[in-house]
Amino acid sequence: KNQVEQSPQSLIILEGKNCTLQCNYTVSPFSNLRWYKQDTGRGPVSLTIMTFSENTKSNGRYTATLDADTKQSSLHITASQLSDSASYICVVSAGGGATNKLIFGTGTLLAVQP
Amino acid sequence: DGGITQSPKYLFRKEGQNVTLSCEQNLNHDAMYWYRQDPGQGLRLIYYSQIVNDFQKGDIAEGYSVSREKKESFPLTVTSAQKNPTAFYLCASSARTGSHEQFFGPGTRLTVL
Numbered sequence: 001k002n003q004v005e006q007s008p009q010s011l012i013i014l015e016g017k018n019c020t021l022q023c024n025y026t027v028s029p030f031s032n033l034r035w036y037k038q039d040t041g042r043g044p045v046s047l048t049i050m051t052f053s054e055n056t057k058s059n060g061r062y063t064a065t066l067d068a069d070t071k072q073s074s075l076h077i078t079a080s081q082l083s084d085s086a087s088y089i090c091v092v093s094a095g096g097g098a099t100n101k102l103i104f105g106t107g108t109l110l111a112v113q114p
Numbered sequence: 115d116g117g118i119t120q121s122p123k124y125l126f127r128k129e130g131q132n133v134t135l136s137c138e139q140n141l142n143h144d145a146m147y148w149y150r151q152d153p154g155q156g157l158r159l160i161y162y163s164q165i166v167n168d169f170q171k172g173d174i175a176e177g178y179s180v181s182r183e184k185k186e187s188f189p190l191t192v193t194s195a196q197k198n199p200t201a202f203y204l205c206a207s208s209a210r211t212g213s214h215e216q217f218f219g220p221g222t223r224l225t226v227l
Contacts, residue, residue, distance in 0.1 A: 004156065034215070043118075043204050043218030044157075089156070102216070104156030 023090030
């Protein structure tokens with residue numbers, strides 16, 4: 001069964017600190033992996049996308065890693081800001097071509113406190 | 115929100131009533147999707163459409179219906195047959211189906227009274 005699991009479920013950090021969110025997946029065949037940021041009551045916004053051959057990708061203070069062998073990904077947030085408070089969702093794309101299917105994790109709820 | 119609009123933002127419905135959620139995109143995308151989001155669960159696909167006048171059931175299509183008469187519009191009707199309709203509904207679009215990135219709208223929160 002295709003699954004995406006994220007940890008921790010929620011996280012509280014102080015402003016300026018770094019944090020790392022985890023995503024483990026059992027999806028086959030693997031196409032790509034995305035991290036989305038979802039502010040409360042809003043739609044998700046894409047942060048990064050990685051294919052099988054990519055190990056790391058950055059977007060400003062966000063850095064995602066992918067280990068295709070262990071089927072793990074992480075999202076590292078550097079020098080957190082209050083605006084980083086949101087849910088971070090890991091999404092793995094399964095299959096290929098027109099039948100590609102997205103498998104969504106349940107998200108990590110991050111709260112950045114002053 | 116990437117050229118995708120959803121309306122209304124909040125919607126209240128009495129039990130037994132049908133209600134239609136609007137989704138419009140100006141990105142010239144061929145594919146459009148409807149998802150449902152519940153607390154503690156990942157997004158679940160309700161319906162998707164690859165081209166005009168064509169749509170396919172997703173994982174949880176029961177109690178929902180859609181139409182795709184225009185490329186830019188993909189309305190979702192929540193019917194009285196949907197047993198637990200209170201949720202956050204997200205519309206998305208992508209250039210094509212497959213591995214193309216999906217862009218999400220701001221969502222509609224539906225509450226059944």
